Amino acid sequence: MALHAPAYLHVSRHRVFYLRWPLPKALHPQGRASTVKVSLETRDKRRALQLARSLGYSAERLIAKGAATGMTYEDIRAAIKEHFRAMLERRKAGMAAEGRLDAEAVRMLQSSLRTAQDALERDTPLSLADENDDELLGRFIGLYGLPIQKGSPAYRQLEVEFKRGWRDHCEAVLEHDKAFDKFTFGTADEGQSLPKAPVTPIATLREVGERYIEENIRGDRWAKKTEFEKGDHIALLYEILGAETDIRAVTAPKAREVKETLLAFPKNRNKNPKTKGLSLAEAIVAPGIEKLNVQTINKYLATYAGLFIWAKNNGYVDDAVFSGFTIRQTKKPGKGGRDAFSADQVSTMLAELVHNKTGLIHKDYQKWGPLIGLYTGARLNEISQIHLSDIRKEQGIWCFDVNDDDDGKQLKTGASKRLVPIHSRLIDLGLLKHVEAMREKGAKKLFPDFSYCPKNGWGCSLGRWFNDTFLKKIGLTDKGLVFHSLRHTVVTFLMQANIPEPIVKAIIGHAQAGVTQQNYFKDGYTLRQLSDALEHLHWPEL
Incomplete structure (x- = not known):
């Protein structure tokens, strides 16, 4: 599945991802709206998206602090010291977990150290990465909400002290790495304290x-x-x-x-x-x-x-402090959650879905999406991502192959992958004829117009139409009734028809319980058994 980089991610010429974030005028050194840019230190797009999501929240928190007071020279040094101290601790933790710096990393740090020293002696810019010093300091000011204006004496102090901080950070990392060159075996009597093995890893x-x-x-x-x-x-x-x-x-x-x-x-x-x-x-x-x-x-x-x-x-903490923190609720009848449709409500839906009595059905997905849900109990996204090749005969029975074989498909759990027989009523209503017509047009998917959402998969259009338009227009406005209620309805009616729970689970894609089902019954139920069970769904039509 392709991941598309959102607007707040930027890729440098070296293919490294950066996070760009809006900087309010009040926090900009020159008093104008701009952005800050932070290297995510990765070339992997998925990793960049993960980091950007969390850094975005941190940026909001830091920027929101504002800049109400001035800063002293001591304040500036304290901010820089804390910034580079945190960087050093992360580098130390990385070496503790993964080993020493490689040769390339050492060369880069040595070069950065020389650059910083030269910049201090000659009063020249650092020019780190892909940004000039004003961009670098503007990013630093924005991230920490520092009340410093470009051109002010405080800005000049920050410029100099940042160079010192960067120089000393590079030197400290190199010294820490060099400390691994040899072992020392002095005793406590000689004035050397033995290092203590950390009880837990250092991690933020x-x-x-x-x-x-x-x-x-x-x-x-x-x-x-x-x-x-x-x-x-x-x-x-x-x-x-x-x-x-x-x-x-x-x-x-x-x-x-x-x-x-x-x-x-x-x-x-x-x-x-x-x-x-x-x-x-x-x-x-x-x-x-x-x-x-x-x-x-x-x-x-x-x-x-x-x-x-x-x-x-994994040894980071001693206590799982959030365990048992959820709020206990007393379930009240008809309050909250998703409800099943009643037989009368199903009849009301079928009158529109099958006969289009009031003209609500304008597109194929508006008819077939809910009907498939009503006769299979499949999830919204499972229905919305069906390929035409997923509709075929197995063991002489027409079925839906619910799978994630294509890069764009998603399944909720491993148990979701399954074959679901096609109910005879769907065939009577012309589903297979519709599928054949789609194949003749060269389509690959049952619902080819659906677009993909990384967060919600393929079902947004169907879910919104069913929940916000269809149900309201036919008068089914109970809060607990949504597309997912079709799934609840199938389960409810099958259980009321005395279908064994393991067969119901096999149909709807729930994991089986118990040693017998999980370890000994690996081949599962036959399609004939599942089909016979589904045929117990007899919805009254108006």
């Missing part, structure tokens, strides 16, 4: 979060939509606690702080005009804004619980 919240995300992606444990959702959740955690926070500093009180922030967090923060562009502190106190519902809050907390369980298992 961002570093642990990125490793957690990367491992789950490489393990193919998340669907694409889940990957985006988890990334957004963890990016908010960076914003609340600070991405560069030592992972070991995230204790139970910090976890409670996160939970309290989520309870006050606005719904659709980046879409609502009243909160879009506001800092976190401003957004959570904005008046008259709907807050996240409990179900969404629990999704965030579940992500954080998973992150810290992983961090504990």
